[in-house]
Amino acid sequence: MDLIYFFKVLFRRKWIILGLSALAVLASYIFLYNKKSLYISQAQYSTGFTAEKVRLVDGSSGIDIYTADVKFNNAIETFKSPKVINTIAYKLLLHDLKNPEKAYRHPSKRDLESDLYKAVDIQKAIKVLEERLRNNQLLSSDTNDEKILIEYFKLYGYDYDSLIYYLTIERVGRTDYLNIFFRSENPALSALIVNALGQEFLNYYKNLSSQRTGENAEGIKRIVTAQQDKIDSLGKKLYSEKVKQGSIDPVSLSTSAMETVKELETRLAEEKSKQNEHLNRKKYMSERLQFLSGSSSGNSSGGNDEIIRLTNRKNELVGELARKGGSDAALEKQISDLRSEINSKSSGGGSSKNAARLKEMDDLRSKVSEEDALLNAANSTIADYTSRIRKYTGMANSAPVGSDVTIDGIRSKLGIENAQLGIVMEKYSQAEGLVRDDPTTNFIQTGVGQPALGPESKKTMLTMALAGLSMFFLSSVIFLFMEIFDPRAKTPTLFKKQVKLPVTNIINNIPLNKSSGQEINFNNLDGEKNSKELLFKNSIRKLRFELLKSSDKIFLFTSTQQATGKSTVIEALASSLLLSNKKVLIIDLNFSHNSLTQKYAPSVLIQDLAGKLKYDISLSNQQVWSKTSLNGLNVIGCHPGNFTPSEALYSIDLPAFLAALKSEFDYILMEAAALNDFADGQELAVFADAVMAVFSAEDAINHGDEKSIKFLTSLGVKNRGAILNNVLKENIDF
Secondary structure (H helix, E strand, C coil): CCHHHHHHHHHHCHHHHHHHHHHHHHHHHHHHHHCCCCEEEEEEEECCCCCCCCCCCCCCCCCCHHHHHHHHHHHHHHHCCHHHHHHHHHHHHHHHHHCHHHCCCCCCHHHHCCHHHHHCCHHHHHHHHHHHHHCCCCCCCCCHHHHHHHHHHHHHCCCHHHHHHCEEEEECCCCCEEEEEEEECCHHHHHHHHHHHHHHHHHHHHHHHHHHHHHHHHHHHHHHHHHHHHHHHHHHHHHHHHHHHCCCCHHHHHHHHHHHHHHHHHHHHHHHHHHHHHHHHHHHHHHHHHHHHHHCCCCCCCCHHHHHHHHHHHHHHHHHHHHCCCCCHHHHHHHHHHHHHHHHHHHHHCCHHHHHHHHHHHHHHHHHHHHHHHHHHHHHHHHHHHHHHHHHHHHHHCCCCCCCHHHHHHHHHHHHHHHHHHHHHHHHHHHHHHHHCCCCCCCEEEECCCCCCCCCCCCHHHHHHHHHHHHHHHHHHHHHHHHHCCCECCCHHHHHHHCCCCEEEEEECCCCCCCCHHHHHHCCCCCHHHHHHHHHHHHHHHHHHHHHCCCCCEEEEEECCCCCCHHHHHHHHHHHHHHCCCCEEEEECCCCCCHHHHHHCCCCEHHHHCCCCCCCCCHHHCCCCEECCCCCEEEEECCCCCCCHHHHCCCCCHHHHHHHHHCCCCEEEEEEEECCCCCHHHHHCCCCCEEEEEEECCCECCHHHHHHHHHHHHCHHHEEEEEEEEECHHHCCC
C-alpha cells in the first residue's frame, strides 16, 4: 500500500475531514466569544540567586548553576504555596466584605440566593479573617463555621484553585529575574495581587528559611558534641593503654620476647629428638623381652616361678630407684641382694642355657624401666618448653617488632576524628552565620504591577486557525490509522498478499438497488455518472473472455465465506455470454442460500429430477430445465435445506447428467455454498471442469479461509483462480 493510496483515502473522506475542521473552528469561536475578558498585570523580582556576593550552602562565593536552578524552583513553589495564596485571599475577601461598594468581585445573582451565602454571618466572618491574619494562621476545617467560610471563598472566586489557575510565575530565561503574572476580570485586582503576592512571599520565605537554617545549625551542633565525646573517649583509651604497657619500651620488650622464643624452640627440638630416641630403644627392648618370654614359656616353671617373682620385685625396685634419681643406698642394697639370689637359683635349678636367657631377660627389664624414667623426664621438659614458648609468643604479638600496634592505632584514629571535628566545626560556624543573615535581603521588586489599560487579547483568529488545523490533522491521522489497521482485502494488492491464488478478475462495487448486473450488461450506458456501471460491465466482459478462450464448459463458482456476491457474478456473466450468442444453463446448488432460485423462480428443481431422467432420450425433449425471459438462458433451481449435494442428489447420476447437459448448452454455471461452512463445493468440484472462487473486498481473510484456499490450490488445473468482488472503483488500481 503506497503513499498515493493513502492520499486517495483521505481525499475520499475530504468532506468529513473538512466538516470536522469547520466544526472545531466554530466551536473555538463560540468559546472565545463567550469567554470573559481578562486583564493581566505583571510584577518582576530580582532574586539574587545568581549574584557573586551570595553565599551558598557550603560558604563559598562561587556560582553553582544547578543550585541556582533548584533555588528558583523552590522560590516558585513557595510563591504558589497555600500559605501565601490563602493569605492574599483572606485580605481580598476582607476588603470586599468591608467595602462592598468598592469590592473587586461580586457574587452572581445565583450565588446570592444560595444557601451557602445565606449561611455566613458577614460580621463574624470579618472578625475571623482579621484574627487569622493577625496570628498568621490559616482557616481550619475542623469547625463547622470555618469549614463553611472556606467554601464561601468560592462564591467570590478567591479560593486557592481559582487564584492559582490564573497565576503564572516563571523565570526570565537564565537570568536572575522572576516574572509574576495574574489575569482577572478587574485590572485593579490583577495589579493588587501581583504586588501583594511578592510581599507575602517575602514574609513567608524569610520565616521559612530562618526556621530551616536554625534547625540546620542545631543539628550540626549536636554532631559537634557527639564528635567531641568520641575524641575524649579515644584519649582516655590511649592513656589507659600507655599505663598498661608500663615503663618498658614496647619495642624492646617485643624484640627480647622473640629472641627467647627462638632459643626455647631450639631446646624443644633437641628434647623431642631425645624423646624419640628413648621411645625407639624402649620399643626394641620390649619386643626382645617379649620374644625371650615366649621361648621360655614351654619349660617347667617349678623353680622358675620363684626366679620370676624375684626378678619382678627387682624391676620394681629399679623403677623406684630411677624415680628417686638413683641415689638411695637402701634400694641399691635390696636390688643387689635380689640379683645374687636370682643368680643362685638360676645356676642351681637348671641348665646354663636357661640361666643365660633369664639373665638377659632381667637385664632387658632393667633397661626398659630406665627408658621409662628417661621418657617421663623428657615429657616434663617438653611441656615446660611449650608453655614458655606460648607465653613469650604472646608477649611478642602484643607489640609487633618495629611498631606499637595498639597505641599507634589509637593515635591514628584520634587524628582522623580530630580532623573530622575541624570540618564539622567549620560547618557549624557557617550555619551560625546563616542564622544571623537575612535570606531575603537580595529579593528586590524591580517591576511594580500596574492595572492594565485594556483586556488581554483573546487571539481569536490564531486560536480558531489552530483549532481547525489540529482537527484537520487529527481526523486525517485517525482515518489513516483506520486504513492501516483495517484487516479487509480492500485493494487487489492487499488481496494478492493475503491470498496465494492467481487473480482471474477484479470486479468493482456497484449499487444493485438501482439496476442488476444483468440489466447493466443489456443497457447501453455512457457518461461519468455511469462510470461504475461501465467499469463493472467491462470487468464482466474480461471474465467472459476467460471462459470463451478455454475449452471447459462446466464452471463451478464457490467462495470461502458467505455473501461474497457469487449469485451476482453468475447472473452478470450469464447475461454477458448471451450477448456472445451462447446458450447458458445456470444450476443453483447452493442449498443453504438459493438466491438464484429465488430470483428466477424456475419450475424445475434438481431434487425433483430424481427417477425422472431418461438418458436414451434427448434432455431437450424432457422437462429438465426452466426457461427464463432471456432467450438462451435456462435455470435449474433447488430446494433449500441443510444437506450437501451427495445427500440431496444421491439418486441422480451427476456425471451422466452433466455429460448429457454439455450436449445441450455451451456453458453450464453452477453455484455452491461457502467452503468455510459447508462441504458442498468440495463435493461438486469433482464434477466441474473448472472452479472459480469469489472473494469480497469487504471481508477480511481469516484463519478459516486458509484451509479453503489450501483446498482450492490442491485442485491443480481445475483451479482457475480467484475473483475479487465489491472493490471500490477508487481502489481498482491498487
